[in-house]
Amino acid sequence: MTENPNPSVRSRQVSLQLRALREERGLSGAAVAKALGMSPSKISRLETGARGLSVEDVAALLGHYKVPEQQRAQILEQVRKSGERGWWESQGLGLPELWQALINFEFRATRIQNFEALVIPGLLQTDEYTEAILCAANSTLSRAELTNLVAARRARQAVLGRRELQFLAVIDEGALRRPVAESGVMRRQLRQLVDTGERTNVTVRVVPLRVGPHAGLRGPFACLDFADEPSLVYIENHHFGMFLDEKEDIAAYRVSLGNILNEALDPAQSAALLATLAEELR
Template sequence: MTENPNPSVRSRQVSALLRTLREDLGLSGSEVAKSLGMSPSKISRIETGSRGLRVDDVAALLGHYKVPEQKRAQILDQVRKAEERGWWESQGLGLPQLWQALINFESRATRIQNFEALVVPGLLQTDEYTEAIISSINKTLSKVELTNLVASRRARQAVLSRRELQFLAVIDEGALRRPITESGVMRRQLRHLADTSDRPNITIRVVPLQAGQYAGLRGSFAVLEFEDEPSLVYTENQVTSMFLDEKDDVAAYRVALGNILNEALEPAESAQLMARVAEEHE
């Protein structure tokens, strides 16, 4: 099978998952190859996404790793759709499959640029702020479901401890002023932003209300960049989450981000604004 210089987002997710499954079992690529009658180079190409995925190859690997039947079916369904560009799905009550993919991609990214128009970026949220947002969006969640979703958001934030990751958060001032919940929670969230902005790999910039009309009015998104993989865009709305991997789509979001940054305050000015808004919640 020929090399695939630009694998789809589904294919990349499956390849990364297969590598993780093997490593979690403490197996080497050579050991797996010998057990399945494959060459070590084939295992490597499958795990790096440098070749197209075949259903029978992936099924053999999943069986060898003793992956449960339901999860195996989900993964094989991704393989069957691997040639489709982009990836979207409706959000459910639990942790959507696409959100799990986002966590995986964030863990491998070298740079994440996230614009948020309505709320504080998820990677910078406090637990109590996250809980207020999720519970207000879906009031039917049980306490257990709500706790699991908050914990999942917190687990995502571990990526910010990676020194090789550069994170840029661009936030509309309206998101800082919107009373999502009671003043104490908002104040602590804003102080958390200020503390986080002191970290060397994190930059926070705020688009002031005085900017008026600007490109960010079209909605929130994140651009993820990788060392040896093509860039991705992640976006979501009321009921749908989506990855975009077409070069033209990614380029369009880069242009939008550049236009948004033209309206944003510099980091030092942004920190001052966040401090003033926090004082308003005293």
């Protein structure tokens, strides 16, 4: 199998799962290589995405790790589709697989730039704001499903504790003024934005309503950059989420982000506006 200088999103996610499965079982790469008649370097390349994945190699690893049949079938299906660029998937109940992939990519990213036009970025939401958004989007969620989704959103926010990550949140002012919950919830959410924006690795900028139409009205997105992996763009709507990994798509979203930032307030002005909006809700 040849080296894979630009692995697809599916390949990268499967490689990450293979490493996690091995570590969960307390096995070293050398021990797995010896048991399966592979070289340790091959195991390493399979787990980092530096080597193209084959169904045979992945199936051998999953069998050695005694992965349950349903999970094994899901992973092997991703391997079969690993040559396809991009990755879209329907959003279901519980914790969707795509959310798991997003959490994994966010934990490895060195820079995340997220624009949101309608809601507060997920990495900056309070639990009560998240719950209000989820309930409004799907009134049929059970309490258990809601609790699981809120916990998943909270788990994502742990990435902000990584000093090597730089996070830029660009938010349309309309999202800040939309009363998705009672005034106390919105006030606490706005105050959290101010407080989080004071971290050295977090920047919050607001696109004011007075600018009128701008490039961000085409929809929200997040650009993710990594130390040793190709960049990605993540977009999400009512029913679907998608990772984009084509260079042309990523370049287009970077241009859009630049145009949006040209209209945004600077961090200090943004913090002042957030504080003013929070005070108005008292």
